[in-house]
Amino acid sequence: MAHLRVSDVTLSFGGLKALSHVDMAIEPGLITSIIGPNGAGKTSMLNCISGFYHPTKGEILYKDKDLSHASPHQVSTMGIARAFQNLELFSGLSVLDNLLLARHQNLTYSFLQAAIFVGKASRIEAENRAAVEDVIDFMELEPVRKHTVGSLSYGFQKKVEVARALTMDPEILLLDEPMAGMNIQEKEDIVRFVMDIQKERNITVVLVEHDLGVVMDISDRIYVLDFGEVIGSGTPEEVANNPKVIEAYIGEE
Amino acid sequence: MSNNEHLLNFSIPQLLRWRVAESPKRTALREKDYGIWNAYTWEEYYTYVRKTGMGLRALGLGKGDTIAIIADNIPELLFVAIGGHAIGAISAGIYQTTMPAEIAQIIQYLKISVVFCDNQEQVDKVLEVRDQIPHVKKVIFEDDRGMRDYMSDDWFINIRDLFEMGDAAHAKDPDLFESLVDQGKPDDVCHLCLTSGTTGLPKGTMMTHKNYINMGVRITQVDTLEETDEYVSFLPFAWIGEQMNSFGVAMATGITINFPESVETAMSDLKEIGPHFMFGAPRIYEGIRSEIWLKIDQSYWFNKLMYNYFIRIGITAAGYRMTGKSMPAMLRFKAWLGKQIIFRPLVNQLGLLRLRRAYTGGAALGPELFTFYQAIGVNLKQIYGQTEITGIAYMHRDGDIRPETVGKPLPGTECKIADDGEILSRSPQVQSLYQGSRDFRQPKGFCGGPDQHRSHCDGKMGRRQRIVLFHLHGSVQEKRGGRPDYGTGDRCQFQSGKRTFQNQAVCAAL
Numbered sequence: 001m002a003h004l005r006v007s008d009v010t011l012s013f014g015g016l017k018a019l020s021h022v023d024m025a026i027e028p029g030l031i032t033s034i035i036g037p038n039g040a041g042k043t044s045m046l047n048c049i050s051g052f053y054h055p056t057k058g059e060i061l062y063k064d065k066d067l068s069h070a071s072p073h074q075v076s077t078m079g080i081a082r083a084f085q086n087l088e089l090f091s092g093l094s095v096l097d098n099l100l101l102a103r104h105q106n107l108t109y110s111f112l113q114a115a116i117f118v119g120k121a122s123r124i125e126a127e128n129r130a131a132v133e134d135v136i137d138f139m140e141l142e143p144v145r146k147h148t149v150g151s152l153s154y155g156f157q158k159k160v161e162v163a164r165a166l167t168m169d170p171e172i173l174l175l176d177e178p179m180a181g182m183n184i185q186e187k188e189d190i191v192r193f194v195m196d197i198q199k200e201r202n203i204t205v206v207l208v209e210h211d212l213g214v215v216m217d218i219s220d221r222i223y224v225l226d227f228g229e230v231i232g233s234g235t236p237e238e239v240a241n242n243p244k245v246i247e248a249y250i251g252e253e
Numbered sequence: 254m255s256n257n258e259h260l261l262n263f264s265i266p267q268l269l270r271w272r273v274a275e276s277p278k279r280t281a282l283r284e285k286d287y288g289i290w291n292a293y294t295w296e297e298y299y300t301y302v303r304k305t306g307m308g309l310r311a312l313g314l315g316k317g318d319t320i321a322i323i324a325d326n327i328p329e330l331l332f333v334a335i336g337g338h339a340i341g342a343i344s345a346g347i348y349q350t351t352m353p354a355e356i357a358q359i360i361q362y363l364k365i366s367v368v369f370c371d372n373q374e375q376v377d378k379v380l381e382v383r384d385q386i387p388h389v390k391k392v393i394f395e396d397d398r399g400m401r402d403y404m405s406d407d408w409f410i411n412i413r414d415l416f417e418m419g420d421a422a423h424a425k426d427p428d429l430f431e432s433l434v435d436q437g438k439p440d441d442v443c444h445l446c447l448t449s450g451t452t453g454l455p456k457g458t459m460m461t462h463k464n465y466i467n468m469g470v471r472i473t474q475v476d477t478l479e480e481t482d483e484y485v486s487f488l489p490f491a492w493i494g495e496q497m498n499s500f501g502v503a504m505a506t507g508i509t510i511n512f513p514e515s516v517e518t519a520m521s522d523l524k525e526i527g528p529h530f531m532f533g534a535p536r537i538y539e540g541i542r543s544e545i546w547l548k549i550d551q552s553y554w555f556n557k558l559m560y561n562y563f564i565r566i567g568i569t570a571a572g573y574r575m576t577g578k579s580m581p582a583m584l585r586f587k588a589w590l591g592k593q594i595i596f597r598p599l600v601n602q603l604g605l606l607r608l609r610r611a612y613t614g615g616a617a618l619g620p621e622l623f624t625f626y627q628a629i630g631v632n633l634k635q636i637y638g639q640t641e642i643t644g645i646a647y648m649h650r651d652g653d654i655r656p657e658t659v660g661k662p663l664p665g666t667e668c669k670i671a672d673d674g675e676i677l678s679r680s681p682q683v684q685s686l687y688q689g690s691r692d693f694r695q696p697k698g699f700c701g702g703p704d705q706h707r708s709h710c711d712g713k714m715g716r717r718q719r720i721v722l723f724h725l726h727g728s729v730q731e732k733r734g735g736r737p738d739y740g741t742g743d744r745c746q747f748q749s750g751k752r753t754f755q756n757q758a759v760c761a762a763l
Contacts, residue, residue, distance in 0.1 A: 136288070138398075142515050143521070
């Protein structure tokens, strides 16, 4: 049973079809990768799932609920979190504050309770801090906990971005090019985290990535997009031997 | 506590038990985890030692079996080591950076039965050489992250499962553990400490309970520590310096050991703890000074002006202080002013305001660093010693910090200079027996410099170039009864210079 099912999704901007008749099934507990050349529609697909775009046609079903017209905040409360390609962090705030902010949905106390700050409010704050610290420990961000995000290296900022998505306790994590712009060592680091996210935290991962080597190594399922269409799907071996995929990446012989 | 000679009659687990009886609710260990400092009282410390000890026994370990520890500094490391000691087993530390092939060699050489690793990284290294170490019965790990795929293999065991096994064994026979602790003797071997191995393969020095406890007792005779003092544990456990503090000094004085959150956060955790004494290799002190210089350089003009003015005064004043001379009144006033307006806040920012003494050892530190630290009000002192003498044999005394020397011998330490210029030291801390071989035994219980063991020339020239000479003060003939090349206790002292003294002249390698 698929966790998240994308059926016949088409997304048009005027005459341009960013996605056409895309079908995907994201199975629980696996790492599913979406690859494709530039402009193939990978990020558009993630945008449709996370509610930033609404597909012109088709539906996105998550646990029998249709996400195709949900807004981003509704999607995120349903357990789908996203780490952005271009970091969406508050660069003037500390790592800790950025992560605490990501748990705003869990702050269920009232204004008055917050003003008094005994009982419920302080208890909830402590719970949230504990959840954030768990992610800090997981992503090994202890040395930079109190540093402002803007003062960190790009590699660290990317880790904070992934951590921010993790802090929301998602069931599905959408990672949009987490390794872009990184050196080999940083990439290996992130790969290890992605695998640990899947294995240790039992989170379903949807990965959009350019680095084919990484994708082939860690994915359980791969979807290949080209000009908005799915041209191949399956296990890494199946995709690697798919003539259409080879053509899209290497060109015709 | 002034008189703690009676502690020398304990083994390390017995001393821990005595601490529990003295102050059960006082904090013994503290670890930062998930951003919070979590404390273990002496009582809890002992309980965990019991859980681990009984657990290890349930794994089939007994007297004389050895446990290797490859881990960053965490409380569990002490539980495993002292838990092992309690049942008569012997611990051994391996550096976390050791490569798999070398780990296999060390494990074979020390005949290790159980390995304790802190995380998957270390576990993987041991796993890689598994076929070469058939005598290893179990690998205990602390952090279960990434260990999911290994759990089907019963070669691995989570330390929490070990605790449970220990509890179950204790419930079955509640008196057994205490009787095992009672059986320990101060002269039993408790730890195999690897020597630096710069002159060949590392040798496992067979340290006894008494070596460590004597070290703790002697060092506090020179520099006293209070039960309420804090210490931050960030040196590698495989190094004698860390064992000296966690087995010897902490047990003998009742200070609290603090474990940083991770290796990278050690310096910021140090700031939060504000230790009363610290112990480090020269690079740590060089690092802190660079950080100060960098921050001052980035500061605005007024700060720089004040700093540059007062650091000069501080250095002049430090010259007086380090030699124990009295300062002119004006200099004293200016130094006091500098301390109040610049150096106290500065040192506070580093987390060193409560620091009474900082020790440096393991390698030579530039003289200007001593002066610098003394100038900003940090009492930095040199120590000198070897693994075989449980870490420290010589130490600067307060008010007598001559940077070109390594200080005076600790109480109970004799020193002697061999004909070829090597420093020989003798004290109850000396342990010159090595695992698996007795060939290296030194005559008359003396222990040599780091370049001992018939290897004066091979590969150790870098160290031996820094030769320091010392001579005995006063009339040697009279005090020593005609043994001019021989000094005891406070009477001998290192000084720099060329080797031009006559028969009193003796020399030392740093």
